[in-house]
Amino acid sequence: MIYDCLIVGAGPAGLAAALHLAWHGRKTLVLDRRSGPLFYTLSKLENVPGMPGQRGSEIMKNLRTQALEMGAEVSKTSVVKASGELGKFVLESDKGETFEGKTLLLATGVARFHPTVDGDYTQCLAYAGKCNLFYCPDCEAPETEGKDTLVIATGSSAGAIGTLKHLAEHASKLKLLMTSEDVLKDHHEAYLKENKIEMIRGEIAEFVGKKGCLEAVVLKEGQRLSHEAYFVSSPKIPRSDLAAQLGIPVRDSGHAEPKSQRGDTEIPGVWIAGDLRPMTQQVAVALGTGNIAAVHIDQFLISH
Template structure:
């Protein structure tokens, strides 16, 4: 069986994107598959302790590293990995969208997975109008009516994006207020794109070949209404979901992957990095470094399979005199 890629990276948080940057720079044919862009960075409005960067938002940091990785040739697709199986020296990765990819190495850097609503229609319309990454998919619905399910600081980025992209969006949240920031709420109202749907929860997502409506129930009155939309953006946090790789790696009691300092797991060719790894310090800079280590280890693995020497590119150049 031949591989389509040298390495497939599962996850596009800071660990996965850093791994993609280094793998692609090492001239590996690199594919990133992720449900969203940025992962838990999307929950961070301000980072002040990332080396050499005084202040930056989590989403902006993710976008910068994404651009670097793409510049070196990394491919990024937005889908959810369903299974990873090893067949000989090749790993077969299948997605919820029904696609299949093959690689000589896999880097597991999916951190924590976006939470789902677990309502009828959600699974059916994933990648067909149901999205867990507004920054990734909002441009596909430019000028259309959509729904956003989000509250708290998590809602800042998607609200800002949809206010500039959508015709209008129904902002669905469970309380009286979507966020404890009156100034931000007033700003959203002034932009005129947000239709507030307070004290509410999604009970169903409807459609045919794609999303056509979202059904919402008022938690106080019990009233149910059907809102015509072409997409539902779900931004409600993250959970650990590692069962799909438990046959390839060892997990601790929290579902975290056990890997050594080079990112190696118990299965040759499978590497892990970032918040999904059983390591106590969950910091962006540490996750980035872990992603780099996993990418370099994956490079060594791939080169060995190909019978080629490993040429590790350094990140400095000596000036010629």
């Protein structure tokens, strides 16, 4: 069986695309190794149009149900290899299964790096996106309105300063915890000084809190950092390995390069959508770019 479209990634981008394609009668298969960040972590999203204050898992359930009801297929599969060309793309799973599609949509998202305790990120998952530990300034900065906020930086100091500048519009007070060893540039030091933002360096020993709400971050040196809100500034690495295998240009940032705002690429028949594209990482953007890719895939299939 050859599908009209194979989609890798069942996040908001992949499922929005699957809904449109299946609704238009296209044989569509979505392959996902496990549900992405929304399903696992987010208890309440305030910025998704038409879905006020909804849980991440609820949004994912609704998107998946809608795509399935339209006739899309969704399979729990980890894709490790992508090859082929327009008319016959082949995806191969880690178990050696192969899937064929006339067109391909990559909606594989980004990998995020949580703060760790001795290299283990799972302690942090009890709080990530659940109550007062946030990750996405473009989505959640207003959550820090009037709050004494700790920024926990696990990556570059440039990223940390960017997050601080964003939150300075909202938070009443800011402190920076650098868990990475990245050295601050002079102008970053100057920004902290000018804005009276204290910086601490240290390794996290423990996250303390209850029912998803973080009460303090305890450092190995024993210092206890207790704030009203916490914001993680961490690297986000686009999952562009399949795009690269197909010959799609990949930016230094790791994002796959679209040929146009439609999400088409240098490789005819291959589209990209969602966080994999170089744009802000939001559910609404993922839904929109998934939808626009699907509209153009459908139109492409009509004319080819």
